[in-house]
Amino acid sequence: MSFESLGLRADILRAIAEAGYSNPTPIQAQAIPAVLKGGDILAGAQTGTGKTAGFTLPLLEKLSRVTADKLVKGRRPVRALILTPTRELAAQVHDSVRTYGKYLSLRSTVVFGGVSINPQMMNLRGGTDILVATPGRLLDLVNQNAVSLREVEVLVLDEADRMLDMGFIHDIKKVLALLPKQRQNLLFSATFSDEIKALADKLLNQPSLIEVARRNTASERVTQRVHPVDRNRKRELLSHLIKQGDWQQVLIFTRTKHGANKLTEQLLDDGIRAAAIHGNKSQGARTKALEDFKRGEIRALVATDIAARGIDIDQLPHVVNYELPNVPEDYVHRIGRTGRADAEGIAISLVCIDEDKFLRDIEKLIKRDIDKQVVPGFEPDPNAKAEPIVLGRRMTIGAGTAKPGKSRAGKPGAAKLALGQKPKNGNGKKPSGNNQQQRTSKPASASTHRKGPPKPAQQRAQGNS
Structure with missing residues (x-):
């Protein structure tokens, strides 16, 4: 099977070829047609199998089929929201979006915490089609009226197992409450735990199940x-x-x-x-x-x-x-x-x-x-x-x-x-909602000296590992 057979447009195929790929991985071969079809998806594949491209490629294809009213007077609402548990993963996903979408007219933005929120607010003012975010910083931006999620067409939860493990379920629920009821939901996870399936039952509507590796298996390579x-x-x-x-x-x-x-x-x-x-x-x-x-x-x-x-x-x-x-x-x-x-x-x-x-x-x-x-x-x-x-x-x-x-x-x-039980910090109090993650700024000095680590930034209890 080739990428050409999956229903992707020429501009995307050109970017894929330039990235050095010719044939889709098993998760991509199954996920891309399923996402383009339009239903909800519960997809599991062990890490390293190409699951990021499994949702970024069809997202780019779907959003490229833009209707005229979406761009009236430069109006560019968030149409796809990708939530990730960590800033490194957010950056990786955004890189994938930019790599495969470089010949498209779509805009993408990545946001996560740790530095000033003002530059992110400025970036969002011009509008963006695809927003990659960690939950805490996204909620901060929503609370400051910097972004609206009322027109999101597709929601992606990436590394959903880690979302649960890090205690982000309550932030996810807050985000879900801000989204339109009619949308496509894609839940991707490296492992399929019983907790993930319980979350899927609440979030997804008659999802297609895609699982290309045995449950919780280590890579055979x-x-x-x-x-x-x-x-x-x-x-x-x-x-x-x-x-x-x-x-x-x-x-x-x-x-x-x-x-x-x-x-x-x-x-x-x-x-x-x-x-x-x-x-x-x-x-x-x-x-x-x-x-x-x-x-x-x-x-x-x-x-x-x-x-x-x-x-x-x-x-x-x-x-x-x-x-x-x-x-x-x-x-x-x-x-x-x-x-x-x-x-x-x-x-x-x-x-x-x-x-x-x-x-x-x-x-x-x-x-x-x-x-x-x-x-x-x-x-x-x-x-x-x-x-x-x-x-x-x-x-x-x-x-x-x-x-x-x-x-x-x-x-x-x-x-x-x-199950909805609120996580607590060491004092028995609910963690604060600010600075859940950190965001890329200008590179600091390398950690290869012997002066000890930098002082910790103010962080959420769950995201401090």
Whole structure:
């Protein structure tokens, strides 16, 4: 099957060809005709399968069929709204819209928080056809009468599973209340949890179901491996693997922001160019670190789960779980950063005895045992005892055993949020509605020095990972 057979106009096909693509991926082959048909869609595909183009391409085609009244006297209302959970993902989606729509007369805008809202308000004054946004900044703009959503024709919820996991369900409900009842709804998710299906039941009207991968499966293009190691030798083993294997580009995951900063400093001490990316970094610092990583100016990018959402590097060869996630689904998201766009990838997990329960939960989720290989010289102590794992200030897990109904730092799980239970911060108060996300500004200095991380910006409780 070719893109020409999917009903896309010549200007879009030209942009696709210039981007280097000739044949659609399975999710694109199914989603594009379904979106053009006009009904609601519930689509699930593991990360790296091209699901972003699966909705941006048909959106561009639909909106290009513009009627004259939409442009009377330069009037340009928001006709398509794409909601994403993180600023990195918002930027990635907007890049996709611009890449494939560069020969069209459509306008697109991306908004997310963290810097002055005024430039975004100015950008929106001229009107925009496609608006890519994170929920908090969008609501801020609506409250300041900078944008109207009364004429939205298509709503896209991208990474809906992460929306629930980050506690954005209430903001999403507020946005839904601002939209016209007659619209097309597209819900895209990397995983299909029961909570996602519950949300879909409320949001979607007789949706077409598209699922191109088995539920919560890890990419078959990724070679997965576990290296058992003592907890106090993980960093030594990581540096050994990077140097011994001459890895020039590796994305490394930690559970906490503090852990990301500490590991980055240790790698720098070992002579490995590294930078950290997490919620306490300014958007400029995060953008520069990511660009330096893509250009090969740093070898190791150390990230937390939420900060890494939206990182899209086609040929990323290595992903390392320096610490296993306590939420098994996050393992699938992490290793999905490699093995993208038909490339092969390697995902390595450094696992100490404290994380045995996490590993068993992951293997149960992906329905397979992960190959275990002890690296010579790093054999774990057979007499070592498991110790509690601290997940930030508000949650401690004893010997790798997770408490049911919780996810990340003791926050309510997605199931409770989907049922309408309001998330609370550490003081038992409802989080404030401002600065939910951060937005790109002029790049700041790279995070490769030893002066410590920048001071945290004022952030929402849910989006601070």
